[in-house]
Amino acid sequence: GNSVTQMEGPVTLSEEAFLTINCTYTATGYPSLFWYVQYPGEGLQLLLKATKADDKGSNKGFEATYRKETTSFHLEKGSGQVSDSAVYFCALSARNTGGFKTIFGAGTRLFVKA
Amino acid sequence: NAGVTQTPKFQVLKTGQSMTLQCAQDMNHEYMSWYRQDPGMGLRLIHYSVGAGITDQGEVPNGYNVSRSTTEDFPLRLLSAAPSQTSVYFCASSYSTPVGEQYFGPGTRLTVT
Numbered sequence: 236g237n238s239v240t241q242m243e244g245p246v247t248l249s250e251e252a253f254l255t256i257n258c259t260y261t262a263t264g265y266p267s268l269f270w271y272v273q274y275p276g277e278g279l280q281l282l283l284k285a286t287k288a289d290d291k292g293s294n295k296g297f298e299a300t301y302r303k304e305t306t307s308f309h310l311e312k313g314s315g316q317v318s319d320s321a322v323y324f325c326a327l328s329a330r331n332t333g334g335f336k337t338i339f340g341a342g343t344r345l346f347v348k349a
Numbered sequence: 350n351a352g353v354t355q356t357p358k359f360q361v362l363k364t365g366q367s368m369t370l371q372c373a374q375d376m377n378h379e380y381m382s383w384y385r386q387d388p389g390m391g392l393r394l395i396h397y398s399v400g401a402g403i404t405d406q407g408e409v410p411n412g413y414n415v416s417r418s419t420t421e422d423f424p425l426r427l428l429s430a431a432p433s434q435t436s437v438y439f440c441a442s443s444y445s446t447p448v449g450e451q452y453f454g455p456g457t458r459l460t461v462t
Binding site: 239271276278279280284324342 | 394
C-alpha cells in the first residue's frame, strides 16, 4: 500500500544553517505530494505542494521537488530561522481502494536555535 | 470565514463514557475527515466523508461513529471511551477529493482515564 517515510527527529539546527528534512514515499500511480507544518498548540497548515513529477513547490523560503525517480520530496530551506521551529509532516494523496486518501508521515520535529 | 472549527478544545472522560466531538466548516467543502494524532505515529485517518449523507471508514475506525447530515458539520462520536483513545483529534476539510489542500481545525485534546 501507499506510505510515507520521514527522517526521525528531533532535528536541531543553528539559526542560518541549511535546513533539510527528508521524505520518501511509496505509491502506485501518480500521487500529489505535500508538506504541512504544525506550530505548537495548532492544527496543521499547508506549507507547499507538488502535483506532478519534477514540480517544485515553494513557500516562505522553503522548497521541495517532486522526484519520481527517487520517490522523494525533501524539504529544504537555505537559512533556517528560530520561527521555523515546528513539526513538519510530509504527506501524499493518491487513489486507493475506495477512492483518494491522504497519508501522512510520522512528522519531524525541528528546533532552530538562535 | 472562520475556516474549520472544533469543540471542545480539551476534554477528560472516564472509561465507558460517550461523547461527541464537534467539527464545522464554512468553506462549502465537500470532503471532510477526522484524524487522530499520537506521538511518533503522525496522523491516522479515522473516518471521512465525500459529501452530505456519505461517510466511510479510514485506517482506525473502531470505537468511533460519524454522520454527515449537512455539508458544514461532521461530528465524531466516541461510543464507549477507552484509555487507548487518549489522543489529539483533528478535523479537516478540502474542496474536492483529497488531491487538494486540506484545511485543519485547531484540534481537541482528549484524555480518557
